[in-house]
Amino acid sequence: xxxxxRLTLFYDYLCMTIQIEGPVPTQSDEQRAxxxxxxxxxxxxxxxxxxxxxxxxxxxxxxxxxLAGAFEREIAMMTGxxxxxxxxxxxxxxxxxRVLVESTVTGTHTGxxxxxxxxxxxxxxxxxxxxxxxxxxxxxxxxxxxxLSFDHHELIHQLTAEE
Numbered sequence: 308x309x310x311x312x313r314l315t316l317f318y319d320y321l322c323m324t325i326q327i328e329g330p331v332p333t334q335s336d337e338q339r340a341x342x343x344x345x346x347x348x349x350x351x352x353x354x355x356x357x358x359x360x361x362x363x364x365x366x367x368x369x370x371x372x373x374l375a376g377a378f379e380r381e382i383a384m385m386t387g388x389x390x391x392x393x394x395x396x397x398x399x400x401x402x403x404x405r406v407l408v409e410s411t412v413t414g415t416h417t418g419x420x421x422x423x424x425x426x427x428x429x430x431x432x433x434x435x436x437x438x439x440x441x442x443x444x445x446x447x448x449x450x451x452x453x454x455l456s457f458d459h460h461e462l463i464h465q466l467t468a469e470e
Contacts, residue, residue: 393439396409401442441454442454
């Protein structure tokens with residue numbers, strides 16, 4: 308899509324008009340999804356928070372959360388596995404406008420990990436690597452809702468199974 312921009316700048320009594328023709332710079336929802344995970348990987352929580360709609364909702368394998376609840380869950384996960392890193396392997400749009408992100412999450416269990424239903428795992432020093440899928444909907448450039456899919460049992464197994 309091509310658009311013409313007209314920018315008028317006022318400096319005291321001086322007026323200057325600039326016309327620019329060319330493609331409209333846009334960021335796709337797929338790019339937003341990757342940018343959000345990049346911000347999380349960098350631990351830039353200010354940038355990642357700015358990408359979330361105030362009415363954000365998340366569905367985890369064990370429950371649904373509003374923005375505050377989702378932050379609590381993320382803090383618990385990153386307290387237990389502080390070097391959590393998302394390695395994106397695929398990103399695509401669905402026919403209904405959502406974004407599907409497939410990734411592998413890696414990290415080392417060096418802190419207390421508090422999971423749902425009262426499960427508390429003391430640090431084991433073990434590394435994890437597991438598949439993680441997110442189905443996200445962006446509205447006006449902000450992440451409004453997402454469904455996270457990963458296997459809690461696999462996570463617990465990787466952290467507690469005898470070798």
